[in-house]
Amino acid sequence: MDLKGAVVLVTGANRGIGAAFVRVLQDRGAGKIYAAARDATTIQADGVEKIALDVTRPGQIEAAARAAGDVQVLINNAGISTGTSLVTGDEASIRREMDTNFYGPLLLTRAFAPILRANGGGAVLNVVSALSWFTAPGAGAYAASKAATWMLTDSTRQELAGQGTHVVGVYMGLVDTDMSKGMQAPKIHPAELAGAGLDAIESGEQEVLADDWARFIKSGLALDPRERYERIGAALSGS
Template sequence: MDIKGSVALVTGANRGIGRAFARALIEHGASKVYAGVRDPAAVADRDVTALRLDVTKPEEALEAATVADDVTIVINNAGIGGTGTSLWEGPFDGARQAMEVNYFGTWAVSRAFAPVLAHNGGGALVNMLSLASWVGRPRFPGYAAAKAAQWSLTDALRQALREQGTLVVGVHAGFVDTDLSAWVDAPKISAADVAEQTMQALAHDRSEVLVDEETRQTKAALSQPLDPEPGSSSTA
């Protein structure tokens, strides 16, 4: 699809990957970018239009779709890490919150904006997923489970929205250099790189973005046995 002249909504666009998405859209010629955030006052970028949107409140998603009825690209970026829930002990609160934001929040926004995209010619729906969509993570099981659910939802949306001509794009990445991954000492890709690769996928009508080498290796390993033979390697 042609990004130039498009109108986009990016959830969680006040910082991190969301802000990078908004900047990339503007740089590629989008005529308007809505920043869907819980607190519009938190949006410092004057090139975007702040829009109140708490993705965990379906009624706010519907209200946002009424206001932003000119949207042709929706990027579901809002997400949290689900911290505070370990595999073996402690409350499940963090994991439940991760599911509410990453999974149900994506579902609510997609449900609210699907008719808008249809009315405006189909457009595109982009979901910011993760390498963790494909592998369990004992250190952050709630986040990984929410991202796995979000990946399943993305595939369902892709099938359901095909008839109305909506391109559905899943973006998978390992650790990205944002506040969300500040706690881990590991190689990280920049938010700007994630955003630019996503813009290229939109421009060339590609339904999946595998941002870094670790993500590409992880997806390739999905076809391997769950219990590799001794001495063999698997990124999954």
């Protein structure tokens, strides 16, 4: 799919990865960009159509679909990380991560699937994470929500294939955004991640392993869990 002239909706477009998607789309000549965020006044990009959209509110998702009936590409980027563990963490925080990181993309995909079909098929891109394939203390809720989004991506790819909608999953380790502030580890630039995801839409690729960490984690999925986490621990410790 050629993104030049395309109509694209980006969620979480006010900062970080979402703002980078908007900039790269503009550089590639997208015809119209709907930039969505919970508070549309925080979106700083010029030349976009701003939409107030909290992805945890079905009514706002339905309103966005009514307002953006010409969309050809949906980029599900909005997400949160609360640092909540599954066993002892606050249940409301766990549910908030699932509502934002899994149910948000799910409900947006359901709302926009008929629109994409009517506009020729188009594409859906989900910003997932290498944390869909492993976890660490304090990351349980986030990892669980991203693991669910991994399967959402695979499932909707199959379900939407018949209408010609291309579904892309983007996986990475750390991105240099506010969410990773204070973490001392290699980080990919948001524009590099956005560019890799958009390349996949244009080439027909289904899965993007955007950095070395995502490639490393994916390569160990066939290992026994004990061996897999020993391997991850050794990588994290530098041994």
